Amino acid sequence: MRILTQNFDKPNSQSISVYGEYVALRKALMMKPTGIIAEVKASKMLGRGGAAFPTGQKWEFARRSTDFPKYIVANADEGEPGTFKDKAILEKDPHRLLEGIIIAGYAVGASEGFIYTRAEYPKAKKILAWAISEAEAHGYLGDNVIVPGFSFRIHSCTGAGAYVCGDETALLDSMEGFRGCPRLKPPYPTDSGLRGRPTVINNIETLANVPTIIKKGGEWYSKIGSPHSPGTKLMSVSGFVKKPGLYEVDTGTTLGELIRDYCGGVVGKFKAALPGGVSTRFITQLDVPIDVPSLVDVGSLPGTGAVVVLNDTVSMVDAAKNCVRFFADESCGKCTPCREGTHRAYEILDRFSRNEGSLEDLGLLRELHAVMYDTANCGLGQSALNPVISAIDGFEDEFRRCAG
Numbered sequence: 001m002r003i004l005t006q007n008f009d010k011p012n013s014q015s016i017s018v019y020g021e022y023v024a025l026r027k028a029l030m031m032k033p034t035g036i037i038a039e040v041k042a043s044k045m046l047g048r049g050g051a052a053f054p055t056g057q058k059w060e061f062a063r064r065s066t067d068f069p070k071y072i073v074a075n076a077d078e079g080e081p082g083t084f085k086d087k088a089i090l091e092k093d094p095h096r097l098l099e100g101i102i103i104a105g106y107a108v109g110a111s112e113g114f115i116y117t118r119a120e121y122p123k124a125k126k127i128l129a130w131a132i133s134e135a136e137a138h139g140y141l142g143d144n145v146i147v148p149g150f151s152f153r154i155h156s157c158t159g160a161g162a163y164v165c166g167d168e169t170a171l172l173d174s175m176e177g178f179r180g181c182p183r184l185k186p187p188y189p190t191d192s193g194l195r196g197r198p199t200v201i202n203n204i205e206t207l208a209n210v211p212t213i214i215k216k217g218g219e220w221y222s223k224i225g226s227p228h229s230p231g232t233k234l235m236s237v238s239g240f241v242k243k244p245g246l247y248e249v250d251t252g253t254t255l256g257e258l259i260r261d262y263c264g265g266v267v268g269k270f271k272a273a274l275p276g277g278v279s280t281r282f283i284t285q286l287d288v289p290i291d292v293p294s295l296v297d298v299g300s301l302p303g304t305g306a307v308v309v310l311n312d313t314v315s316m317v318d319a320a321k322n323c324v325r326f327f328a329d330e331s332c333g334k335c336t337p338c339r340e341g342t343h344r345a346y347e348i349l350d351r352f353s354r355n356e357g358s359l360e361d362l363g364l365l366r367e368l369h370a371v372m373y374d375t376a377n378c379g380l381g382q383s384a385l386n387p388v389i390s391a392i393d394g395f396e397d398e399f400r401r402c403a404g
């Protein structure tokens with residue numbers, strides 16, 4: 001099933017002449033906002049930004065608020081190493097995203113949307129600006145969109161070059177001109193988001209699914225792939241595979257099928273993979289279906305769908321150290337467990353990589369992970385040691401060999 005990538009191979013796919021009329025928006029504007037939310041709920045779509053929150057439920061929270069104005073924010077910060085799925089949508093099919101944002105706006109009662117794009121995506125930003133002007137020229141943005149009384153505008157903002165600004169509340173601080181640091185929750189953005197107003201923040205892939213859900217119906221969508229987390233999923237695959245790249249698969253496709261049937265197999269002998277970016281746990285089971293409950297069952301998460309495949313030439317000590325170096329660099333420093341914990345974990349792993357680790361250090365890493373998971377302010381600190389602990393769980397002998 002190709003929903004999100006259906007136009008990717010067409011020449012000039014980013015233009016409205018290839019995308020066509022905003023048919024789903026036309027249909028949505030004939031429905032009641034509550035009816036749109038009911039369709040999105042019926043689709044059972046879970047957000048694609050990493051936290052897997054049900055999209056219909058999020059929209060309903062914002063819809064119920066009586067505070068105005070309300071906003072839609074499309075999160076295109078995409079800083080998770082190995083993830084390049086949202087970039088592809090922005091560059092190859094931006095109108096699918098714009099249509100999804102406008103429908104979200106109508107459903108929750110917002111008249112303004114923002115797309116927060118990471119600073120490292122200048123090409124995507126340029127294409128997006130062009131697509132917004134095309135949508136304006138076709139009357140899909142501006143005053144009285146298709147029907148009298150519904151106005152909607154979309155603004156494009158540039159990210160701050162920091163991974164943490166992908167966290168929805170740090171993103172809001174960054175948009176408001178502050179240093180991007182995660183806020184304490186609650187309140188959640190659907191109650192108090194941008195400028196203190198109800199705000200729906202969704203991932204690009206999530207929003208790009210919306211036109212198809214409205215066109216074909218939530219029930220139709222809910223029958224694709226796995227029943228508990230249905231739909232298709234964009235997978236960015238990198239590492240030791242023959243054909244790294246971006247693939248759209250039905251949820252429920254196994255990791256092994258993705259690697260073998262789409263990526264041409266492993267280069268060398270398979271050792272382990274991160275199924276959803278560096279915030280998830282290494283897994284070694286190739287028969288695990290790519291969906292939320294199955295990945296949770298094996299102790300991991302679907303994350304952003306960034307699969308990093310390692311073969312048997314890779315040292316798990318070095319892989320774990322690389323992951324933690326990223327988090328230590330990117331920690332915003334606001335909360336102590338993350339600011340200190342990521343650096344202490346890096347120091348310990350550095351000792352192992354110089355064959356100077358100790359068995360006590362393994363215990364220390366586990367303790368650090370438990371404290372950071374329980375007490376860090378946001379997902380960055382809570383999940384920073386996931387790859388480390390899973391590497392120790394699966395390959396403790398490698399760490400023991402590096403203990404001096």
Ligand SMILES: Cc1cc2nc3c(=O)[nH]c(=O)nc-3n(C[C@H](O)[C@H](O)[C@H](O)COP(=O)(O)O)c2cc1C
Pocket residue numbers: 046047048049050051052053055075076077078079080163164165166167168169201202203204206207378379380
């Ligand atoms: C450190 C950190 C970085 C994140 N980066 C992104 C990102 O780049 N894009 C994204 O959509 N969500 C990211 N998230 C998740 C967002 O906070 C939020 O859950 C998501 O944008 C909601 O969209 P969804 O419901 O459509 O998944 C990040 C979370 C954390 C903690």
